[in-house]
Amino acid sequence: MKELKRRKKLKQCGAEEEQLVHKTEPKKKKQKLERTKKVEEEVEDLTAEERRTLERKLKKERKKEEKKLMREAGMAVRKEEPKKLSGAELALEYLARWSKKPNEWKFQKTRQTWLLLHMYDKEKVPDEYFSILLDYLEGLQGSAREVTMQKAEALMKEYDSSDTEDPGLLEKCERIRKVLQLLS
Structure with a gap:
């Protein structure tokens, strides 16, 4: 056969x-x-x-x-490689999956780390994802929770001491306050 x-x-x-x-x-x-x-x-x-x-x-x-x-025949001979998602796209997809499909969600340290590092940047984590991120942070445990809180406090002290009225800075301060309220 x-x-x-x-x-x-x-x-x-x-x-x-x-x-x-x-x-x-x-x-x-x-x-x-x-x-x-x-x-x-x-x-x-x-x-x-x-x-x-x-x-x-x-x-x-x-x-x-x-x-x-x-x-x-004059046609281009090129292999199309599948589009690779950036770290930002992967992290935001991870967050969306956590909120919408919890049974398909799986913890990934690298995605969580990226989110924690960039959560104050409005361009990297848009407002729609930030509200989901706040819900995600409620379940944050162990040293990740402690370190996130320490960094937020340090950033808040740094921004409080500066006298600039930059709108981007004010947005970051607002996000930091929200994170501090949530984790306290």
Whole structure:
């Protein structure tokens, strides 16, 4: 049964290559196709490992040929890599999952650390997420809770001593106050 599937795959490979032959460079393609057919005839005498190796080689050649055809046609040959999310996006997604889907949520130290470091920055943690973050901070335990409270107190003292009326600073102070009230 497996051997039949392999033969079908090899025949399909031959059919695909035959289609390519008719599109471009007929002479070279026909020669290559003839070599492939000879190889397919010899496949029956090969062991399973040799057959797999041969199939891999044929697949590699097909891909190489496809890329060549794409280049000749003027199309860009580029692999699209999946978009990687930034640390901020991952942390905010983590927070949203905590609030909306608690059964799918799993604690991640790196995400919590990022949130605790950037929670006062309105650009990194928008207001809609900050309210969720405050709920999250209620469950904060151990040294993370203590350190967060100490840092908030230190920042509050620092900002109280400064005389600037910067709106961004006032927003940070407001967030710090909220965190201090919550953790006290």
